[in-house]
Amino acid sequence: MNADLIFDLIVIGGGITGAGVARDAALRGLSTLLLEKRDYASGVSSKTTRLVHGGLRYLANFEVDLVAEALRERAILRRQAPYLITPMPILIPIYQGDPHGRAAISVGIHLYELLSREKDIPHYFTSGTEKTLSLEPHLNRTGLKGSALFYDHQIILPERLVIENIIAAREAGATVMNYTGAEKIEEIADGVIVTARDTLSGAAGTFRSRVLINAGGPWVDQVRKAGGIDRKKIICPTKGIHLIVPKLSEQSLFVASKDGRMFFIIPMDRWSLIGTTDTKYDGDLDEVHADTGDVDYLLNESRRVLPGLNLTKGSILYTYAGIRPLAFAGERESRISRKHRVIPEGRTGRIITIAGGKYTTYRNMAEDVVDEACKKLGKKAVCVTQRKPLAGSLPAGLDEYVKETVPQLAERFDVEPGTVRHLIHFYGSRAEKILQYTGEDPRLAEPISPESMDIYAQVLYGIREEGAKTISDVLLRRIHTGITASRGEPQAPQVAAIAARELGWSAAEQDHWVENFKEDLMKEKRF
16 A cells, blocks of 8 residues: 555544545545554454344333434435345233333333334234233243334345445445454544554564544543543443254343343254343453353243243253443443444544444444544535445345345356346346356355355455454354354355365465464353
């Protein structure tokens, strides 16, 4: 890269917020560089409850404005990426002694419905005991008073939305670099100089920009420290864990625990996701894992609600854990607001920090922080992300597109219609690009794992088009195989062989990255 090049913006952080900022800035015509020290979406963006949601529980804290913002953004996301995001009914079982009774929850879900901008979603409702048990027969009958049903949206692979934004940013002119960690940020008279290091090769380099945006998520305060900003920390890290187990129910559940906290039990293909916790965390941000206390809490509460399913630690296929980058407020962990803050810092205000927020509201967060950057740059450039398509956006409605496109692509590339449908639901219109690789080598049309409809062409596409550089990048953050029971571990050598040819690995490097992937999997079973 040209060392004399001065960017308008350098964005630190390649999670959903940083990716959204890079896309927004590039679409406004700002020269933009994004730096991520690990892989895109390798932090909290891949550790969510896999929902795009308004945050019903925030109404209990009277954060109506936050819920309204999230529901507005939910509608925008569904419109832009209907292939990734699916409306999903969620049942709230109501038990004797729960902190919120049926009347209070009824008010809450109807306010939620009123705030929603998606009028095609069915009406929310409350039910008595018998109707509730007909909706979910496995529920504990003891003390069951009834239920409420509302809608939010599921996103099976939230990592894909990050990658969609990364690709869209790059295609709009941004330079995006993963495995490039910022080590030092120096303010100068007309901007900043960032010293960064390739975290795979060790090579160092410097980059200049007029404004720097700190979108480091949980690492926001570490980025501030690299920029010489040693004032009081602004992030209160809280840990959330999730368990993946064999499928427990057909119905998604939103459950009140004995201590009043809420958690989800959500069907996810042939498995169920249980989560999340919300506890203060003061450990290593790069080594966050579920511990025994986290696991026991979710298992105990799940057994209480679904007592007949013999749920034990042995049922757990794997866990994952992440850190929420909540803007510091000194509240109890579960009550800290998810609102975001845009904070100009440094001697000249050219280091701009975006703190707090939710996955669902990333687009609006990006708009706010790029607006602030434009003020510093003296540029008038309007945000267009609300109406601009994402990388895989469809030229028609999802159902219409699937109906017309699946038979055409299946015949053209000699693959099963189910394979085409699967690819469309994770890549949108870019499914065709993946299938084009099967023309180079028909073996790339073969399925990777019996647990998924992924094909080996996705491995090549992830490396060539999406910046994947390791086996974990491909299997855990690019494709569906990574969320199955085996997570693609039996197929890791075959994936590594494709990666080795594309990335020029030696036999020793190929073995190293397979072992590295297996170590990543083992970390999620240390409970």
